[in-house]
Amino acid sequence: MLLLTLYIIGITAEAMTGALSAGRKQMDTFGVIIIACVTALGGGSVRDVLLGSYPLTWVAHPEYMVITSVAAVVTIAIAPVFRYLRKLFLMLDAVGLVTFAIIATQKTLDLGHGIIIASIMAVVTGVFGGVLRDILCNDVPLVFRKEIYGSIALMVALLYHSLTTLLHVPMDYAVIITLVAGVLVRIAAIGFKLDMPQFKYNSPEH
Amino acid sequence: MLLLTLYIIGITAEAMTGALSAGRKQMDTFGVIIIACVTALGGGSVRDVLLGSYPLTWVAHPEYMVITSVAAVVTIAIAPVFRYLRKLFLMLDAVGLVTFAIIATQKTLDLGHGIIIASIMAVVTGVFGGVLRDILCNDVPLVFRKEIYGSIALMVALLYHSLTTLLHVPMDYAVIITLVAGVLVRIAAIGFKLDMPQFKYNSPEH
Amino acid sequence: MLLLTLYIIGITAEAMTGALSAGRKQMDTFGVIIIACVTALGGGSVRDVLLGSYPLTWVAHPEYMVITSVAAVVTIAIAPVFRYLRKLFLMLDAVGLVTFAIIATQKTLDLGHGIIIASIMAVVTGVFGGVLRDILCNDVPLVFRKEIYGSIALMVALLYHSLTTLLHVPMDYAVIITLVAGVLVRIAAIGFKLDMPQFKYNSPEH
Numbered sequence: 001m002l003l004l005t006l007y008i009i010g011i012t013a014e015a016m017t018g019a020l021s022a023g024r025k026q027m028d029t030f031g032v033i034i035i036a037c038v039t040a041l042g043g044g045s046v047r048d049v050l051l052g053s054y055p056l057t058w059v060a061h062p063e064y065m066v067i068t069s070v071a072a073v074v075t076i077a078i079a080p081v082f083r084y085l086r087k088l089f090l091m092l093d094a095v096g097l098v099t100f101a102i103i104a105t106q107k108t109l110d111l112g113h114g115i116i117i118a119s120i121m122a123v124v125t126g127v128f129g130g131v132l133r134d135i136l137c138n139d140v141p142l143v144f145r146k147e148i149y150g151s152i153a154l155m156v157a158l159l160y161h162s163l164t165t166l167l168h169v170p171m172d173y174a175v176i177i178t179l180v181a182g183v184l185v186r187i188a189a190i191g192f193k194l195d196m197p198q199f200k201y202n203s204p205e206h
Numbered sequence: 207m208l209l210l211t212l213y214i215i216g217i218t219a220e221a222m223t224g225a226l227s228a229g230r231k232q233m234d235t236f237g238v239i240i241i242a243c244v245t246a247l248g249g250g251s252v253r254d255v256l257l258g259s260y261p262l263t264w265v266a267h268p269e270y271m272v273i274t275s276v277a278a279v280v281t282i283a284i285a286p287v288f289r290y291l292r293k294l295f296l297m298l299d300a301v302g303l304v305t306f307a308i309i310a311t312q313k314t315l316d317l318g319h320g321i322i323i324a325s326i327m328a329v330v331t332g333v334f335g336g337v338l339r340d341i342l343c344n345d346v347p348l349v350f351r352k353e354i355y356g357s358i359a360l361m362v363a364l365l366y367h368s369l370t371t372l373l374h375v376p377m378d379y380a381v382i383i384t385l386v387a388g389v390l391v392r393i394a395a396i397g398f399k400l401d402m403p404q405f406k407y408n409s410p411e412h
Numbered sequence: 413m414l415l416l417t418l419y420i421i422g423i424t425a426e427a428m429t430g431a432l433s434a435g436r437k438q439m440d441t442f443g444v445i446i447i448a449c450v451t452a453l454g455g456g457s458v459r460d461v462l463l464g465s466y467p468l469t470w471v472a473h474p475e476y477m478v479i480t481s482v483a484a485v486v487t488i489a490i491a492p493v494f495r496y497l498r499k500l501f502l503m504l505d506a507v508g509l510v511t512f513a514i515i516a517t518q519k520t521l522d523l524g525h526g527i528i529i530a531s532i533m534a535v536v537t538g539v540f541g542g543v544l545r546d547i548l549c550n551d552v553p554l555v556f557r558k559e560i561y562g563s564i565a566l567m568v569a570l571l572y573h574s575l576t577t578l579l580h581v582p583m584d585y586a587v588i589i590t591l592v593a594g595v596l597v598r599i600a601a602i603g604f605k606l607d608m609p610q611f612k613y614n615s616p617e618h
Contacts, residue, residue, distance in 0.1 A: 135547060
């Protein structure tokens with residue numbers, strides 16, 4: 001199935017970016033594997049815990065945890081190669097983000113919730129893997145810097161919902177249209193350095 | 207209903223303090239909204255996840271998430287005004303804390319747990335919204351500095367439980383008595399700079 | 413029962429190490445108690461939330477929360493004594509780690525999951541109490557430095573599973589064998605300064 005293939009590409013790519021983050025902090029092998037798994041599977045886990053949707057995806061499918069662990073070890077083995085794959089990884093990262101958001105939207109709607117909760121869950125799934133990675137690496141969390149992630153996840157949820165529910169586009173076509181649109185917006189955001197307006201507040205604390 | 211009105215005042219005030227924290231970190235609009243929602247609704251979410259009480263409040267009532275998001279956007283729009291509202295906000299913040307603690311106590315007791323667990327859930331609800339905000343903003347968590355929060359939440363749980371269960375005071379009166387008592391203690395704590403004794407331990411790590 | 417006795421020793425020891433961490437950050441009494449409880453009971457809580465296994469251990473048994481709170485207060489009272497108990501605490505900490513991992517393995521298998529998920533839950537239970545403590549104390553999380561924790565938890569899960577499921581060793585004997593093996597490995601790891609190889613990656617961020 002298309003969405004499953006995209007999902008496995010997505011978690012592999014996210015696991016590899018997580019492993020590289022851990023490598024920047026000079027973690028040992030075990031820490032690298034933990035960070036890789038949390039980055040790839042953490043967003044979906046937070047979503048399922050918030051929804052009370054058990055079992056979690058990777059508890060029902062331990063093979064996803066095996067895939068992300070292997071991806072972490074492979075990353076350690078071939079780390080120098082990643083310097084030359086920067087553009088490929090930005091692309092795979094965008095594919096992962098859009099795929100995670102589509103799956104989250106579909107799953108939340110299937111559970112009987114409305115589009116507001118489905119949109120929130122798309123954002124949670126797209127953003128919180130990276131947020132957990134940054135908290136565990138003691139970096140300033142992603143929400144600071146790559147906020148466009150959240151905006152794209154929100155756009156994906158609304159577009160996918162409109163296509164499937166309002167326009168009755170068949171699911172596979174809806175996935176492809178949403179995927180192309182989401183990845184293009186992500187690339188445009190990088191190319192044009194699109195950012196949302198910042199809110200600066202300098203008053204001392206209340 | 208009284209408690210619902212107080213709750214909505216509370217989450218609005220907490221969302222606004224969250225948005226100001228995000229503004230101090232110069233987050234963009236999306237980050238500000240996320241931090242505002244987490245600050246206002248995070249404590250109750252942690253409580254419900256720990257209790258396994260699904261659906262979470264804001265999943266059942268997405269309008270609460272809309273209220274906190276709107277509060278975040280309004281805060282950005284009228285930020286300079288907040289400099290002159292410091293005392294009002296300390297008051298609203300105290301109302302929110304006491305209200306969250308009362309609701310947590312009542313909900314936990316309704317689920318069939320005893321007063322120990324209800325008190326813990328009052329503390330979790332009162333404290334963890336701010337803790338999650340500080341973790342996402344990479345600040346030193348609140349538990350360091352505003353520990354009196356936890357003590358007040360504990361006091362609220364015990365007072366409210368005594369009034370309703372032991373003295374059979376009708377719920378609305380119990381809410382008002384607990385609210386007045388809790389807010390007064392909070393104001394007294396600020397006025398007299400009340401703090402609990404610190405524990406200092408300087409030995410190198412075990 | 414043997415495992416229950418070991419568990420209570422374990423949470424008491426972990427609560428005390430949590431309280432000392434909080435003391436190093438000069439938290440007040442309430443903060444010390446919160447950090448102690450999170451350190452001792454947080455790993456198991458994360459495990460149960462991930463498994464959707466409700467009620468959480470300490471919600472069903474509030475007395476465990478009382479024990480860890482009392483341990484925190486006792487730690488504040490007799491803090492200077494801890495300087496002379498360093499070796500005893502390393503030993504109790506190892507006992508706690510191995511016990512938590514055994515309980516997590518058994519509980520996860522009892523819920524019908526396989527050995528992969530049981531091993532992951534042993535690692536989560538052994539590691540995440542300390543990770544949550546470090547996040548709340550704003551330290552660099554444990555996974556950086558004491559990664560051997562995760563490896564030992566994994567080893568414990570596999571050894572205990574082999575003994576009980578494959579070799580049909582009675583549970584109490586399996587607990588004792590696993591405990592002795594796990595504690596010896598931990599002591600050896602400290603004595604010989606065993607560490608897993610680090611992964612260093614210096615490329616600028618993708």
